[in-house]
Amino acid sequence: GAVVSQHPSRVICKSGTSVKIECRSLDFQATTMFWYRQFPKQSLMLMATSNEGSKATYEQGVEKDKFLINHASLTLSTLTVTSAHPEDSSFYICSARTGISYNSPLHFGNGTRLTVT
Amino acid sequence: SQQGEEDPQALSIQEGENATMNCSYKTSINNLQWYRQNSGRGLVHLILIRSNEREKHSGRLRVTLDTSKKSSSLLITASRAADTASYFCAMYMNRDDKIIFGKGTRLHILP
Numbered sequence: 646g647a648v649v650s651q652h653p654s655r656v657i658c659k660s661g662t663s664v665k666i667e668c669r670s671l672d673f674q675a676t677t678m679f680w681y682r683q684f685p686k687q688s689l690m691l692m693a694t695s696n697e698g699s700k701a702t703y704e705q706g707v708e709k710d711k712f713l714i715n716h717a718s719l720t721l722s723t724l725t726v727t728s729a730h731p732e733d734s735s736f737y738i739c740s741a742r743t744g745i746s747y748n749s750p751l752h753f754g755n756g757t758r759l760t761v762t
Numbered sequence: 763s764q765q766g767e768e769d770p771q772a773l774s775i776q777e778g779e780n781a782t783m784n785c786s787y788k789t790s791i792n793n794l795q796w797y798r799q800n801s802g803r804g805l806v807h808l809i810l811i812r813s814n815e816r817e818k819h820s821g822r823l824r825v826t827l828d829t830s831k832k833s834s835s836l837l838i839t840a841s842r843a844a845d846t847a848s849y850f851c852a853m854y855m856n857r858d859d860k861i862i863f864g865k866g867t868r869l870h871i872l873p
Contacts, residue, residue: 689863753804
């Protein structure tokens with residue numbers, strides 16, 4: 646089956662530093678990847694849609710200069726949280742579709758728990 | 763909000779009983795998907811139902827879709843302790859080419 650690997654699974658950083666989260670599709674090519682954020686016991690909020698070779702599309706209210714997304718290859722997308730603050734502490738999850746059809750399901754990474762101290 | 767609404771928010775049932783979760787949404791969709799999430803993990807795709815379908819089965823799962831009422835339901839039959847998880851519906855909106863998740867139902871199966 647389609648596997649999405651997300652790294653790191655947990656990261657603790659100090660306020661003001663930057664953190665990079667990687668999302669890889671291991672056995673398929675993903676032209677589109679999605680980045681979500683999830684607060685405890687809440688749903689997933691779509692942050693941005695990452696398209697290989699082009700700029701990401703950010704959802705309303707998401708600061709593109711703070712959450713930098715790069716999708717340089719068909720198997721790798723990265724999310725960099727710049728100048729992190731405690732309020733950025735959250736669970737970040739990436740996902741990818743195996744096909745271009747909207748009837749293709751999403752495959753998720755196992756998420757990254759970010760704690761900013 | 764474009765999010766779907768799910769009910770109940772939380773559900774506790776005895777092992778062996780059936781569990782039903784409902785999802786309502788606001789806009790037109792191309793398909794509706796159900797996902798499962800174990801605590802602190804990523805989501806696992808369970809089933810996808812297209813807008814022109816009314817019912818779909820997969821093992822112990824049964825999903826219905828009523829586009830006139832903009833609602834869907836997920837039925838898990840003969841529940842097991844391992845079914846304990848959060849379940850989310852997700853709507854694909856072709857106009858925006860994105861998938862929006864509902865608020866989820868936390869299901870707890872009592873042994």
